[in-house]
Amino acid sequence: MAGQQIFDVTVIGAGPAGLIAAAACARSGLDTLLIGPPANSEDRRTSALFGGSIELLKKLDVWPELRDRSEPIGGIRIVDGSTSLFRAPEVLFEAREAGFEAFGYNIPNMALTKALEAVCGPSMTRVPTGVTSVKIGADEVELTVAGDGVFHARLAVAADGRASATRAAAGIEVSSWTYPQSAIITMFHHQRRHRDISTELHRPAGPLTVVPGPGLTSHLVWIDSREEVERLMGLDDAAFGRELGQALQGLLGSLSNFSPRQSFPLSGQTARSLAKNRVVVAGEAAHVIPPIGAQGLNLSCRDAATLAEIASDAKRSGADIGGEETLSRYESARRADIGTRVFAVDLLNRSLLSSYIPGVSLARGLGLFALASSPALRSRVMREGILPAASNPLMMSAEEISPPRLDEQTR
């Protein structure tokens, strides 16, 4: 059709993953279209984002807006709260031990999506409605949106969440599973300082994590059986505070001022292919994992930065941005990183749920014991968390990694 604009890339879905992917594409010189309603303004979760992800937020120009709303995570403490015979010692990972000021920052999701929307507006075409149909042609993808607008792009990025219709239109299938658990989140005030340490209490029904917030506040992610979560959600704040205080064994002193609690049933899902028929999948359209070890959105940041790098390479070299070469580069760049994290989180969760099986709890206990007693091993694990070896796109590069190294700070 004469005069019809064909975008380099269209991102479908303006949740955190879609916003980051669109901003990274536009920043890399790609003519970008972002389609989707503004992200959920009732999302009270926070995201712990590690070094490479923070570096990406800096490159996308959203970090100045977010820095004051976020709390550094200087340490991660793992406490074995299992009832196993082989209870492991407490392990404390300190970022300073690996030469960093902090592992990353804990950022409110609403502040994150608001700051990203503000940079997306001027740098791309932004359509704030849903896609109603996706047609994949030989040279382009055609998208119809609510209200009947029609748009075309060489490459479509499915960031439309776990039930992605764009992924289905490309013929990409998923493997899905559920866990007998849900997570409760809330923010609260406390009497004792958290000292910028995130504490994970590994209990038999799942981890209970308190992540540092500004001042004397923390954010809770409490994973437990679905029945127990239903019961906890039904308690008033005073009773809930008493139960949380007992679970934390006085770690943060007395607790108060709880924000409204939200609960999330846990499930897992992976896309069987990450790229097919001019569509790549990113964020929860590609991988859904339980909120253990703060992996989900960190993976999505690596999806976004990798995609932007590969698609902009294709544009620079005059290749087809949605062609087979781009798709296969994305598939091979992302497959190992996603597979490893999904496997590790699933294994850790299942090892807790099976802690009554002596072999399983012994293996987990020995792993924690090795970490507790070996600074070198701890350092390797920490570096893998900040700079994963399997995936290190340029926009999150090690050379410019944030937060700053200690030796840089003292200059």
Ligand SMILES: Cc1cc2nc3c(=O)[nH]c(=O)nc-3n(C[C@H](O)[C@H](O)[C@H](O)COP(=O)(O)OP(=O)(O)OC[C@H]3O[C@@H](n4cnc5c(N)ncnc54)[C@H](O)[C@@H]3O)c2cc1C
């Ligand atoms: C309790 C909890 C705590 C977590 N904590 C962390 C953490 O600390 N660190 C971390 O890294 N990760 C964390 N995660 C994971 C992280 O929150 C998710 O990975 C992330 O929110 C998923 O974002 P997304 O954009 O992929 O999906 P979604 O937020 O589901 O966004 C999908 C978007 O697509 C849009 N959409 C759907 N259909 C269409 C359509 N047809 N057209 C256009 N748009 C469409 C929707 O409106 C939505 O805005 C946590 C998860 C949970 C449950």
